[in-house]
Amino acid sequence: MKFVDEYRDADLGRALAAEIVTTVEPGRHYKVMEVCGGHTHTIYKYGVDDLLPANVELVHGPGCPVCVIPMGRVDDAIAVARIPEVIFTCFGDMMRVPGSAGTLLDAKAEGADVRMVYSPLDALRIARQNPGRQVVFFAIGFETTAPSTALTLMRAKAERVPNFSCFCNHVTIVPPLRALLESPDLRLDGFIGPGHVSTVVGARPFEFIPRDYGKPIVISGFEPLDVLQSVHMVLTQLAQGRCEVENQYTRVVPYDGNPRALEALAEVFELRPHFEWRGLGFISQSGLKLSAAYRDFDAESRYPVPGIRVADPKACQCGEVLKGVIKPWECKVFGTACTPERPIGTCMVSSEGACAAYYNYGRLARERQVV
Amino acid sequence: MTVIRRARAEAETDEREREVLGRIERARSRPIRFGDPQITMAHGAGGKATRNLIEGLLVPAFESETLASLADAGIVTIDGLGLALTTDSFVVKPLRFPGGSIGDLAVNGTVNDLAAAGARPMALTLSLVLEEGLSSDVLRTEVETIARAARAAGVEIVAGDTKVVERGHADGMYICTTGLGRIDPRGRLSPSSLRPGDRVLVSGSIGEHGTAIMLARGEFELDAAIVSDTCSLWPAVDALLEAAGPGLRCLRDATRGGVASVLNELARASGVALLIREAAVPVDPAVSGACEILGIDPMYVANEGKLVAFVAPEWAAAALKALRGVKGCEQAAEIGEVRTEPAGMVIVETGFGGKRVMDLLVGDPLPRIC
Numbered sequence: 001m002k003f004v005d006e007y008r009d010a011d012l013g014r015a016l017a018a019e020i021v022t023t024v025e026p027g028r029h030y031k032v033m034e035v036c037g038g039h040t041h042t043i044y045k046y047g048v049d050d051l052l053p054a055n056v057e058l059v060h061g062p063g064c065p066v067c068v069i070p071m072g073r074v075d076d077a078i079a080v081a082r083i084p085e086v087i088f089t090c091f092g093d094m095m096r097v098p099g100s101a102g103t104l105l106d107a108k109a110e111g112a113d114v115r116m117v118y119s120p121l122d123a124l125r126i127a128r129q130n131p132g133r134q135v136v137f138f139a140i141g142f143e144t145t146a147p148s149t150a151l152t153l154m155r156a157k158a159e160r161v162p163n164f165s166c167f168c169n170h171v172t173i174v175p176p177l178r179a180l181l182e183s184p185d186l187r188l189d190g191f192i193g194p195g196h197v198s199t200v201v202g203a204r205p206f207e208f209i210p211r212d213y214g215k216p217i218v219i220s221g222f223e224p225l226d227v228l229q230s231v232h233m234v235l236t237q238l239a240q241g242r243c244e245v246e247n248q249y250t251r252v253v254p255y256d257g258n259p260r261a262l263e264a265l266a267e268v269f270e271l272r273p274h275f276e277w278r279g280l281g282f283i284s285q286s287g288l289k290l291s292a293a294y295r296d297f298d299a300e301s302r303y304p305v306p307g308i309r310v311a312d313p314k315a316c317q318c319g320e321v322l323k324g325v326i327k328p329w330e331c332k333v334f335g336t337a338c339t340p341e342r343p344i345g346t347c348m349v350s351s352e353g354a355c356a357a358y359y360n361y362g363r364l365a366r367e368r369q370v371v
Numbered sequence: 372m373t374v375i376r377r378a379r380a381e382a383e384t385d386e387r388e389r390e391v392l393g394r395i396e397r398a399r400s401r402p403i404r405f406g407d408p409q410i411t412m413a414h415g416a417g418g419k420a421t422r423n424l425i426e427g428l429l430v431p432a433f434e435s436e437t438l439a440s441l442a443d444a445g446i447v448t449i450d451g452l453g454l455a456l457t458t459d460s461f462v463v464k465p466l467r468f469p470g471g472s473i474g475d476l477a478v479n480g481t482v483n484d485l486a487a488a489g490a491r492p493m494a495l496t497l498s499l500v501l502e503e504g505l506s507s508d509v510l511r512t513e514v515e516t517i518a519r520a521a522r523a524a525g526v527e528i529v530a531g532d533t534k535v536v537e538r539g540h541a542d543g544m545y546i547c548t549t550g551l552g553r554i555d556p557r558g559r560l561s562p563s564s565l566r567p568g569d570r571v572l573v574s575g576s577i578g579e580h581g582t583a584i585m586l587a588r589g590e591f592e593l594d595a596a597i598v599s600d601t602c603s604l605w606p607a608v609d610a611l612l613e614a615a616g617p618g619l620r621c622l623r624d625a626t627r628g629g630v631a632s633v634l635n636e637l638a639r640a641s642g643v644a645l646l647i648r649e650a651a652v653p654v655d656p657a658v659s660g661a662c663e664i665l666g667i668d669p670m671y672v673a674n675e676g677k678l679v680a681f682v683a684p685e686w687a688a689a690a691l692k693a694l695r696g697v698k699g700c701e702q703a704a705e706i707g708e709v710r711t712e713p714a715g716m717v718i719v720e721t722g723f724g725g726k727r728v729m730d731l732l733v734g735d736p737l738p739r740i741c
Contacts, residue, residue, distance in 0.1 A: 109409045
C-alpha cells in the first residue's frame with residue numbers, strides 16, 4: 001500500500017535499530033513514555049519493542065480516550081441511554097466500558113436504544129432521521145476528536161436540530177501530563193509526544209516539559225518507523241545533553257497546530273473547573289464542557305444525570321498503569337480476573353488501552369539484548 | 372557494579388513477567404463457562420463470547436463426542452458409510468451486496484462446511500423465514516439465486532420449510548440450510564492432528580466478503596471495488612485431496628471471525644503453536660486499504676470462499692500447486708507453520724520484523740476512534 005508500506009519497512013527498521021544501539025550509553029536503563037494510546041497500539045501490533053535493546057524501556061502513558069473515563073461518567077451515560085425517548089450514540093469501544101452496574105452493551109441488550117456511530121456527524125444524521133426521538137452523542141477524547149464534536153454542534157446549531165444533544169467528556173492533554181510530571185514516583189527520561197493531538201494543538205503547548213521539567217519530548221507519527229525514529233531522537237537528545245520539543249511527525253503536525261480547529265474548540269467548549277480521570281482523580285482545568293452559546297445542546301442540562309462519583313474497583317490498578325508506574329502485567333488482576341472479555345478496568349477495553357494492547361498482542365516472553 | 376545490578380534487576384523482571392504469562396495461560400486453559408446474564412451482539416461475532424456460548428453451554432448440554440470436536444460438520448457413520456452433516460443460518464444485512472446475496476451464502480456457506488470436513492456435498496434442505504411485507508420480486512430473485520448456486524455447487528435441494536413472521540422481524544428474510552455430504556476416502560482430517568513442522572496454507576486473498584458487506588452497509592461513506600468471494604470450496608478441496616490427500620491434516624472454512632479465528636481454534640485443538648508470517652498473507656490492495664482506513668485487521672474479517680489448509684511439510688508444495696490451479700485460488704499461499712511452543716497460541720511475525728500474539732477477538736472488529 002503506497003504511503004503506508006514505506007513506514008513499515010523492515011530493512012529501514014533494522015538500520016534504525018542498529019543506530020539506536022550505538023546511541024545508547026552502555027549499562028544505562030532508559031524509560032521513555034509514549035503518551036498516546038495509539039503509539040502503544042503500534043508498538044505492540046508491530047512488535048517495535050523487539051527492535052529495541054532491553055535497557056530501552058517504553059512506558060505507556062495516559063493518552064487513551066476510553067481509558068481515562070471514570071466509572072461515574074459511564075453510569076451517567078447509561079442513565080441517559082435508559083430514558084425511553086433517547087437514542088444514545090457512541091463509539092464502539094465505549095459500549096464495553098464497565099460502569100458500576102454493567103456496560104452500555106448490557107443496557108442495549110436490556111432494551112435501551114444504544115447505537116454505535118463512527119463519527120458525531122452520524123449521530124446528527126440519526127437525529128434528523130428521527131425527529132420524534134432525542135438523540136444523544138457520548139463525546140469522548142482529547143483534542144484529536146473534540147474538533148469533530150465541535151463542528152457537529154456548530155452544524156446542529158446552524159440547522160436548528162432540536163432533538164440532538166451531546167454528553168461531553170472531552171479532555172485536554174496538557175493537564176494530565178503536568179500532573180504526571182509532578183508525581184513524586186515518576187522516573188522517566190523523555191517522552192514520545194502525541195501525534196494526532198498535536199495536529200490540532202501543535203507542538204508549542206509541550207514546551208513546558210523540557211523547560212520546567214528538563215525532559216525531552218519528540219512528537220511522533222503512528223507507523224512503526226515513526227515510533228522507532230522518535231525513540232532514536234529522544235535518545236540522541238539525551239546523548240547530546242539537549243532537551244527540547246522536536247517534531248518527528250512534520251508531515252502532519254504544524255508547530256502551531258490547526259488554527260481553524262482551535263477556533264472551533266474555543267467557540268463550542270469551555271474548560272470545566274475540574275474533571276475526574278479514571279485512576280488519576282480530579283485534575284483541574286482538564287475537561288471540556290459546552291460553552292454558554294451551546295448550552296441548549298448539553299445533555300447534562302437537558303437530562304437529570306446521577307453525577308455520582310464512583311470509586312474505581314479496589315483490585316483495579318488502571319491509575320498506576322495510566323501513569324506508567326506499573327506495567328500492565330504487574331497489575332494484580334491482569335489477565336486473570338481482568339481480561340478483554342470481562343474487563344474490570346478501562347485499560348483492558350479499548351484497543352489503545354495499554355492492558356488490552358499487551359494482552360491481545362504483547363503476551364509473549366521476549367529475548368532481548370541489554371546494551 | 373551498578374551495571375551488573377541493573378542487568379540482574381532486568382533478568383528478575385523478565386522472570387516475573389514469564390511467571391505472570393504462565394498464570395494467564397493457565398487461566399485461559401480452564402474449562403470454558405457460559406456465565407453471561409444475557410445474550411449480546413458479541414455472542415454472534417465469532418470471537419471469545421461465541422466460543423463461551425458454544426463450548427460453555429451447547430456442547431456440555433448435548434454430550435456428543437462428534438459435536439465436541441467442533442468441526443465445521445459432524446461426521447455420522449451409517450453401515451460403514453461416512454457422512455458429514457451440517458447446518459447454518461444466514462442473517463445478512465443488506466440482502467444483496469457486491470459479489471452475491473443471502474441466497475448465494477445460504478448455499479455456499481453450508482456446502483463449504485461440508486467441503487472443509489473433507490466431504491463431497493450431496494444434498495441440502497432449505498428453510499425460509501420471511502418477513503411480512505417482503506417484496507415477492509426480492510424473494511423470487513433469491514430463490515433463483517439459490518437454485519443457480521446449488522447447480523454450480525453440484526448439490527440438490529431435497530427438502531424445505533417456509534415460515535412468515537410479523538413485520539419488523541427477520542430483516543426481510545432469514546435462511547437456514549442443512550447439508551449432507553459423503554466423506555471422501557482420500558483424506559483423514561482432524562483438528563487435533565496438527566504436528567510441529569506442518570505448513571499453513573490459505574486458498575487465496577482474504578477479507579473480501581466481510582469488507583464488501585461493511586462497505587455495502589453504507590455506514591462509512593467509503594467506496595471501493597471490493598466484491599464478496601462467496602463460492603463453493605469443493606473444487607479446491609477436491610484438488611487438495613487429489614494432490615496431497617495423505618498429507619492433509621485439517622481444512623477450515625475461514626468465515627465469521629476470519630483466518631485468525633480458525634488459526635486460534637486449531638492451535639488450541641491440537642495443543643500446538645502456529646507461527647504466521649504476516650507479509651506472506653495475500654490481501655487484495657483495495658481490502659487492505661479499506662481495512663487500514665477503518666483500523667481493522669483483515670485476518671479477522673469474514674470470508675465466504677476461502678479455506679485454511681494444514682498440510683504435512685512433505686506434501687505442502689504439491690498442495691499449494693494444486694490449489695493455485697483451481698479457479699479463484701490463484702493467489703493461494705503458504706503463510707506459516709506449526710511449532711511446539713507456546714502451545715495453544717498463534718504468533719505473528721510482523722512485516723516490520725517484530726512478533727506479536729494473534730488472539731481471538733472479543734466482539735465485532737471495531738473501527739478505531741482516533
